[in-house]
Structures are given as C-alpha cells and as structure tokens.
Amino acid sequence: MAHIMLKKLKVPANSGSLEEARSRTFEFFRMCCRSIPHIMEIYNLYDVVTPSQLRSAAAAEVRKNSNVTNPKVIDMLLFKGTEELMNIVNQSKQRHHIVGQYVVGNQGLVQDLAAKDQDTSNFLKNFYGSNYS
Amino acid sequence: MGLGLLASRTLRSSSRIFHNNGPTTHFLRTITSTPDLNNADASASAVQQPDLPPRNPVGGARVHFPNPEDAIEVFVDGYPVKIPKGMTVLQACEVAGVDIPRFCYHSRLSIAGNCRMCLVEVEKSPKPVASCAMPALPGMKIKTDTPIAKKAREGVMEFLLMNHPLDCPICDQGGECDLQDQSMAFGSDRGRFTEMKRSVVDKNLGPLVKTVMTRCIQCTRCVRFASEVAGVEDLGMLGRGSGEEIGTYVEKLMTSELSGNVIDICPVGALTSKPFAFKARNWELKGTESIDVTDAVGSNIRIDSRGPEVMRVVPRLNEDINEEWISDKTRFFYDGLKRQRLNDPMLRGPDGRFKAVTWRDALAIVAEVMHQIKPEEIVGVAGKLSDAESMMALKDLLNKMGSNNIFCEGNGMHPNADLRSGYIMNTGISGLEKADAFLLVGTQPRVEAAMVNARIRKTVKATNAKVGYVGPAADFNYDHRHLGTDPKTLVEIAEGRHPFSSALKNAKNPVIIVGAGVFEREDKDAVFAAVETIGKNNNVVRPDWNGLNVLLLNGAQAAALDLGLVPESDKCIESAKFVYLMGADDVSLDKLPDDAFVVYQGHHGDRGVYRANVILPASAFTEKEGIYENTEGCAQITLPAVPTVGDARDDWKIIRALSEVAGVGLPYDSLGAIRSRIRTVAPNLLELDERQPATFSTSLRPEVSQKVSETPFTPAVENFYMTDAITRASKIMAQCSALLRK
Numbered sequence: 001m002a003h004i005m006l007k008k009l010k011v012p013a014n015s016g017s018l019e020e021a022r023s024r025t026f027e028f029f030r031m032c033c034r035s036i037p038h039i040m041e042i043y044n045l046y047d048v049v050t051p052s053q054l055r056s057a058a059a060a061e062v063r064k065n066s067n068v069t070n071p072k073v074i075d076m077l078l079f080k081g082t083e084e085l086m087n088i089v090n091q092s093k094q095r096h097h098i099v100g101q102y103v104v105g106n107q108g109l110v111q112d113l114a115a116k117d118q119d120t121s122n123f124l125k126n127f128y129g130s131n132y133s
Numbered sequence: 134m135g136l137g138l139l140a141s142r143t144l145r146s147s148s149r150i151f152h153n154n155g156p157t158t159h160f161l162r163t164i165t166s167t168p169d170l171n172n173a174d175a176s177a178s179a180v181q182q183p184d185l186p187p188r189n190p191v192g193g194a195r196v197h198f199p200n201p202e203d204a205i206e207v208f209v210d211g212y213p214v215k216i217p218k219g220m221t222v223l224q225a226c227e228v229a230g231v232d233i234p235r236f237c238y239h240s241r242l243s244i245a246g247n248c249r250m251c252l253v254e255v256e257k258s259p260k261p262v263a264s265c266a267m268p269a270l271p272g273m274k275i276k277t278d279t280p281i282a283k284k285a286r287e288g289v290m291e292f293l294l295m296n297h298p299l300d301c302p303i304c305d306q307g308g309e310c311d312l313q314d315q316s317m318a319f320g321s322d323r324g325r326f327t328e329m330k331r332s333v334v335d336k337n338l339g340p341l342v343k344t345v346m347t348r349c350i351q352c353t354r355c356v357r358f359a360s361e362v363a364g365v366e367d368l369g370m371l372g373r374g375s376g377e378e379i380g381t382y383v384e385k386l387m388t389s390e391l392s393g394n395v396i397d398i399c400p401v402g403a404l405t406s407k408p409f410a411f412k413a414r415n416w417e418l419k420g421t422e423s424i425d426v427t428d429a430v431g432s433n434i435r436i437d438s439r440g441p442e443v444m445r446v447v448p449r450l451n452e453d454i455n456e457e458w459i460s461d462k463t464r465f466f467y468d469g470l471k472r473q474r475l476n477d478p479m480l481r482g483p484d485g486r487f488k489a490v491t492w493r494d495a496l497a498i499v500a501e502v503m504h505q506i507k508p509e510e511i512v513g514v515a516g517k518l519s520d521a522e523s524m525m526a527l528k529d530l531l532n533k534m535g536s537n538n539i540f541c542e543g544n545g546m547h548p549n550a551d552l553r554s555g556y557i558m559n560t561g562i563s564g565l566e567k568a569d570a571f572l573l574v575g576t577q578p579r580v581e582a583a584m585v586n587a588r589i590r591k592t593v594k595a596t597n598a599k600v601g602y603v604g605p606a607a608d609f610n611y612d613h614r615h616l617g618t619d620p621k622t623l624v625e626i627a628e629g630r631h632p633f634s635s636a637l638k639n640a641k642n643p644v645i646i647v648g649a650g651v652f653e654r655e656d657k658d659a660v661f662a663a664v665e666t667i668g669k670n671n672n673v674v675r676p677d678w679n680g681l682n683v684l685l686l687n688g689a690q691a692a693a694l695d696l697g698l699v700p701e702s703d704k705c706i707e708s709a710k711f712v713y714l715m716g717a718d719d720v721s722l723d724k725l726p727d728d729a730f731v732v733y734q735g736h737h738g739d740r741g742v743y744r745a746n747v748i749l750p751a752s753a754f755t756e757k758e759g760i761y762e763n764t765e766g767c768a769q770i771t772l773p774a775v776p777t778v779g780d781a782r783d784d785w786k787i788i789r790a791l792s793e794v795a796g797v798g799l800p801y802d803s804l805g806a807i808r809s810r811i812r813t814v815a816p817n818l819l820e821l822d823e824r825q826p827a828t829f830s831t832s833l834r835p836e837v838s839q840k841v842s843e844t845p846f847t848p849a850v851e852n853f854y855m856t857d858a859i860t861r862a863s864k865i866m867a868q869c870s871a872l873l874r875k
Contacts, residue, residue: 120793121793121802122802123789123793123802124790124794127786127790128491128493131777131781131783131786132776
C-alpha cells in the first residue's frame with residue numbers, strides 16, 4: 001500500500017541534474033495518485049469529489065511550478081509536496097482542510113461563472129475586486 | 134616672560150596641533166583648558182585651530198543678515214560663528230550646530246528665561262548664563278560642554294525632578310517627553326530626594342486638553358502661547374515659590390480655537406490630549422505626512438495611525454501656511470472618521486430603506502438611469518472635501534454624457550473662474566505679515582480659517598496694523614474696528630467718505646480680505662466691484678504687491694475653480710432629473726424635483742444621503758492620495774494613512790468605473806494618467822508644495838452695472854467645530870460645539 005510506503009519515506013539526496021529531478025517529480029505525482037483512493041476513504045470524500053478531480057487538483061499543484069528549472073528548487077518543492085502528502089495520508093489534517101484546499105480550491109464557494117465581465121477592462125475587473133490592485 | 138619660556142610655549146602649542154587629529158583632542162582640551170584660557174593669546178591661538186570637524190547648524194537653520202554690517206562674530210566651543218546683532222547666545226549656539234537643552238525657551242514665543250536649563254559658560258562671566266535670554270556680544274566665547282555647564286544642567290535637572298512625579302509608565306507624554314529625554318542626557322544618575330513630592334490640583338481646561346498639573350515644571354510656555362499666539366488671556370501663573378502653579382484662576386475652560394497646540398508645546402506631560410489619553414504609545418504609531426482638508430488653509434499635518442485606525446493628528450512645520458500650529462478642528466476631528474461611515478454600495482428600495490448591493494449592480498443601475506435622462510438634466514456637485522483628481526474625473530464624465538452642469542458647493546452659482554486672482558489669496562498666508570492695514574469684508578477669519586487668523590493676529594501684534602471689519606458682529610482676538618454690517622459701508626469706503634479709508638490710504642501694504650461667503654450672495658459681482666474700487670483707490674494692487682484677497686472656506690474650492698467647475702445654468706438644480714453628489718452635503722436640494730434620481734458618492738452618511746437613491750461608498754482623505762489646493766493657491770497632496778473602510782473605493786476610481794459601465798469610458802485608469810489630464814487643464818495643481826501666484830490681476834474684469842444690496846453680510850460658518858461630513862460625525866467636535874461655542 002502506498003500509504004505504508006509513504007510513512008517510511010526518507011528525503012532523498014539532491015538531484016544531480018534536471019532530468020533526475022524531472023523523473024522524481026513524476027514519481028511523486030504517481031505516489032499522490034496511488035494514495036488518492038486511501039485519502040477518499042479516510043476523509044470520506046465520496047459525496048464531494050471524484051478521484052479524477054483530486055488527481056487533476058494534484059496535477060494543477062504540480063503544474064503551478066512548471067516554470068522552475070533549478071534542480072535544487074525542484075527538490076525543495078518535492079520535499080514540501082511530500083510533506084503535504086504525508087500530512088494528508090497520516091490524517092494530520094481534517095476533512096475541511098482537504099475540502100477547502102483541493103475540492104473547493106482558491107476560487108471560494110461562490111463561483112462567478114457569468115460571462116458579464118468578459119469584455120470589461122482590467123481596471124474594472126480590479127475595481128470590482130478591491131480598492132487596492 | 135623669558136625667551137626660553139616663550140619658545141617652549143610655541144613648541145608646545147605646535148606639538149598640540151601635531152597631535153590633534155585623534156581621540157586625544159577632547160582629553161587635551163578638557164585637562165589643559167584652565168591654564169590656556171587664562172592667557173588670551175593662547176586661547177586665541179586655540180580658537181584658530183583648524184582641527185575641529187565642521188558642524189552644521191541645528192535643523193539645517195540658515196541665518197539671514199538684514200544688514201551685513203551688523204554681523205558679529207562669537208566663538209562657540211572654539212568655532213567662530215558669524216551671526217546678526219541681537220541674536221541670543223542660544224541662537225548663536227544653534228547656528229554653530231550645538232543644541233542647547235531647554236524647557237521654557239520656544240522660538241515662536243517670548244523669552245521667559247525661567248527654567249535655567251539652557252545655562253552655558255561664557256568666558257569672563259562669573260556665573261553660567263541663561264543662554265536663551267542673554268544677547269550674544271561680539272567676541273563672546275561660549276562654552277557649552279564644560280564641567281561648569283554640565284554641573285549647572287545636572288543641578289537644574291535635580292531640582293526639576295524633585296517635584297516631578299515618577300509616573301512616566303502611565304504618562305501619555307512618555308516617549309516624546311522633553312524632561313524624560315533631557316534627564317537621560319543631562320541628569321544625575323542618582324537622586325538625593327527624601328521628602329514628599331508636592332502635588333497640584335488638576336485644572337479643567339475643556340474637552341480637548343487633559344491636565345495633570347503635578348507634572349508641570351512651570352516653564353510657562355502654555356501661558357505665553359495663550360496670550361501671544363492664541364490671543365486669549367485664559368491661562369496664568371498663580372502663587373510663588375513651591376506654591377507656583379499654572380491655572381485659570383477661576384474655574385474656566387480654555388476657549389481658544391488653537392488651544393490644542395499647548396499639548397505640543399508642553400515639554401512634559403502636564404497638558405496632554407484628552408481624546409488621545411491612554412489610547413496609544415507614540416512609538417507604536419505610524420506617521421503619515423498629509424494635509425488637512427477641513428478648511429481652505431491646507432494645514433500640514435502628520436496623521437498618526439495604528440493599524441486601520443487614525444489615533445491622532447499633529448502639526449507639521451510649514452512656515453508659509455500653518456507655521457507649527459494647527460486649529461482644534463484639524464487636531465481633534467479624527468474620531469469622526471470612525472463614525473457614520475458608508476461601507477457598502479446601497480440602493481434605496483421601494484419601501485424607502487437602503488439595501489446593500491454589489492458594486493456591479495450599483496454601477497449598472499446608475500449607468501442605466503443616467504442614459505435615460507436628457508443630458509441637460511444631469512447635474513454633478515462636488516463636495517467640499519473633494520480632491521482635484523476626482524473633480525477632474527467627474528467633470529470629464531459629465532461632459533462625456535453631454536452635460537456641463539457641474540459645480541463645487543460653496544462656490545455659488547456664478548463663480549468667477551476666469552481670473553485666478555479673483556478667488557485666491559494673492560498675498561499668500563505668510564505674505565499677510567508684511568501688511569499694515571487690513572479690511573475684512575464679510576469674513577470672520579477666526580472661524581473660517583483659524584490659521585489665517587493667527588497670522589493676522591501675529592501681524593497686528595508685531596506692527597500694530599489697523600484692522601477694519603465689515604460684516605455681522607463677530608469675535609476677534611485682536612484690535613479691530615467694526616465698520617458696518619452691509620455692503621453699503623464698502624461703497625462709502627470706496628468713495629472715501631468713511632473714516633477708515635484714510636487708514637487704508639496711509640498704509641504701505643494694505644490688504645483686503647473678502648470672505649467666500651460672499652460667493653453665495655445675489656449682489657456678489659457688485660460687492661467685488663466695490664472691493665476692487667477700494668483696491669484701486671488705495672493702491673492695494675501694485676506690481677510688487679497684490680493685497681486683494683479672497684479667503685475660501687473649503688479644501689476643494691480653489692481646485693474646483695482652477696479645473697473650471699462652473700455650472701452652465703444657475704437653475705440646474707431646479708430642473709435636474711439626475712444629480713450626482715460627490716460628497717456634497719451642504720448643497721441645498723429643497724428645490725430638486727421629487728422624481729429626480731440622486732446618486733451620493735461619499736464616505737459619511739450625512740445630509741446628502743437622506744435624499745440619495747444610490748450610495749456609492751468612497752474613501753476619506755486619510756485613505757487616499759489626492760491633490761488639494763489651499764486658499765493661497767498652493768497645491769498639496771494627501772497620502773493614505775489607513776486602509777479604506779469596508780467595500781469603499783477611491784473617488785476617482787468610482788467615477789472611472791462608472792464611466793466604463795455607462796459606455797463612455799474615460800481615457801485614464803491610474804492616478805498618473807489622471808494627473809496628466811489635469812496638466813492640460815490646470816498645470817498649477819501639479820506644482821506641489823509651491824504656491825502658484827495668479828498671473829493676471831482682477832483689473833481685467835468687465836464693468837458691472839449691478840448695485841450692492843442692503844442685505845447685511847451673514848456669517849459663512851455657523852459652527853467652527855462642525856463644517857463638513859467628517860466633523861459633523863465627530864463626537865469630540867460635538868462636545869466642543871456644546872461647551873466652547875460662544
């Protein structure tokens with residue numbers, strides 16, 4: 001089981017090259033994917049999210065840093081990702097953490113999907129957002 | 134004296150010069166001073182030493198020599214300093230870059246010389262002298278750092294602290310206390326105090342100044358301030374010796390509009406701010422240098438804030454505008470910024486109650502209504518606290534909608550915006566000090582612009598200038614002659630039939646000040662024509678002197694006229710179907726048709742909101758960056774000190790957003806862009822902190838056939854403490870109005 005492996009996880013040595021870091025990233029993502037069924041189980045997420053949605057959430061988190069090319073930085077990000085995954089799998093978090101971070105996401109509960117702001121300027125979009133932008 | 138001795142002396146002094154570039158300088162000077170100083174030659178040669186590092190005057194002070202022959206030279210700690218005759222020893226030391234400790238001396242007040250903290254040693258004087266009261270004499274050798282001076286200060290400090298309570302931890306002055314600082318620097322490290330400390334009964338000076346009289350060190354700065362600057366003989370010194378105390382003799386409040394300044398000049402915590410008491414410590418406050426907008430003076434202030442809250446307002450030094458004083462309204466209105474604030478866009482429902490809506494909905498409704506109304510029925514009114522940027526945006530928006538009915542409240546319906554000299558103070562506020570005769574027309578400067586009044590009082594006190602006043606009975610704190618109450622008096626003066634015209638005629642620099650309350654009069658043009666005739670007959674306007682002044686009332690007025698906020702029709706309110714109030718609360722909406730749609734954009738739920746259909750919350754001047762022009766034509770900028778309240782937005786942003794929603798997008802979306810738009814209209818508004826005088830005098834005005842009416846002038850400001858939305862929301866200002874108004 002993936003989560004049992006995870007518990008024994010050690011921080012690996014630094015990646016020697018970008019290639020090595022890249023392969024480690026994929027390995028990390030696969031590990032995430034493998035632990036998703038267990039996460040669904042322990043946090044009882046069946047009624048709010050599907051495994052594939054969680055997978056896309058995890059992929060989005062990885063893609064957020066797709067511009068990073070420094071292997072050292074990638075190693076650091078992998079370490080933080082592993083730590084986060086460990087916290088989730090060990091149930092150091094609670095259900096609302098998972099729901100808030102990976103199910104609802106940054107947009108918040110109210111998702112304005114209306115098309116009315118489509119042709120407005122950046123100024124107006126910022127204006128609706130806040131006074132300071 | 135033998136040759137050998139002379140030779141050895143020369144040798145010694147040269148060797149001193151040789152050794153003198155190190156830390157030993159001080160040591161040598163202290164130890165060998167006495168034998169050297171008894172010998173005039175040697176001390177002179179010591180003075181000539183080039184070893185001393187150059188020093189700069191305290192606070193970057195510069196010396197002005199009115200007459201170059203009167204320059205004298207004194208020596209401060211060995212530095213030769215050139216100063217004009219008549220300066221005191223303390224001022225000479227400041228020029229030499231030595232800051233002398235002091236309690237009673239204040240550069241803007243008369244000299245008392247009673248604290249004895251500024252004692253310095255002067256050569257050939259048997260005792261240390263009080264430097265603040267001793268005039269500097271040519272060739273005087275002043276020593277500020279000798280054991281005698283230090284011992285004198287330590288002794289004075291010990292006597293002061295003998296009766297000063299040890300309550301610094303609960304004292305509001307703690308952290309910015311002169312006594313605290315100077316006892317750290319000059320005081321003794323131990324006390325010999327065994328007896329009881331004296332205690333003094335606290336005085337009630339009103340809702341603004343808190344007194345803890347036991348802390349008073351009898352420097353008498355507040356007494357001198359009250360009688361010299363504020364012009365009220367309220368405070369005085371009672372008793373003698375250890376029974377000496379400051380007080381009002383009989384139970385009496387301090388009824389000056391400048392009373393808050395005694396808080397700043399008090400060197401200890403005896404007089405502190407009552408509203409600020411126990412609210413914050415001065416080191417946890419963030420200071421933002423800004424401008425006061427509650428009157429047209431534009432006093433320079435520092436807004437001290439903690440987090441999202443304005444904790445207090447203190448003055449900043451600006452010699453041309455407010456010197457270092459501010460009025461009580463400026464200092465204490467800030468609690469109004471926390472009350473009655475509008476924080477959400479709101480829409481009046483069919484039941485007459487306001488309902489909070491989103492910005493999107495609010496702007497969409499306003500834009501829709503605006504398009505259904507004929508352009509000439511759209512009216513915009515800028516409020517008295519508006520900044521230049523938002524007024525520019527409002528004018529551009531209305532012009533794009535096809536309307537040109539926009540004005541600023543207080544300017545009247547026929548403002549004269551063509552000649553700038555016709556609505557600003559042409560002498561400048563500091564220029565009033567050169568005047569030797571004043572004619573005040575329909576203005577009570579004491580309530581309309583307290584800092585201008587302080588300047589007039591300073592002039593009257595210094596030069597015995599004559600003051601004539603035409604207007605309703607008013608309260609002055611200097612000698613004046615009440616000439617009449619209606620404009621007929623002006624005609625008499627203009628025709629030379631009035632006794633005061635000879636005073637004006639004989640004056641070298643006469644000044645006429647017309648109050649902005651005249652703008653609202655029917656016979657405004659005739660009054661101004663009469664004033665101009667007086668000016669012409671008495672040589673008020675010359676190439677080197679323009680004494681024809683207008684004293685404005687509100688912070689927005691001058692900029693509004695510069696930007697050309699002039700209504701197309703004077704009946705625009707009566708025929709309006711859509712009114713955009715940008716913070717305008719004092720404009721009369723009685724004649725507005727009932728079916729008119731009113732948008733109120735502003736920061737306080739004040740008079741304008743009662744009639745509004747839509748409320749758009751905006752930021753107050755403490756929360757935004759904005760240009761304001763004061764009554765003398767000096768543009769200054771406010772800076773945001775605290776964040777905006779709730780969902781409010783900056784004024785110009787609201788108008789810019791509305792323009793886009795309405796489909797008439799304004800071509801700027803940053804402050805920089807809107808300022809370059811202002812540059813094309815009124816470039817003087819961008820010359821910050823520098824007074825821009827008017828180019829043409831009012832003599833270019835066309836002739837007026839209007840006759841002055843017999844209606845007496847009316848007071849323009851009814852209550853000094855409550856003039857706008859912020860001050861009307863302030864609890865402290867309400868207390869002041871109840872207790873201090875006469």
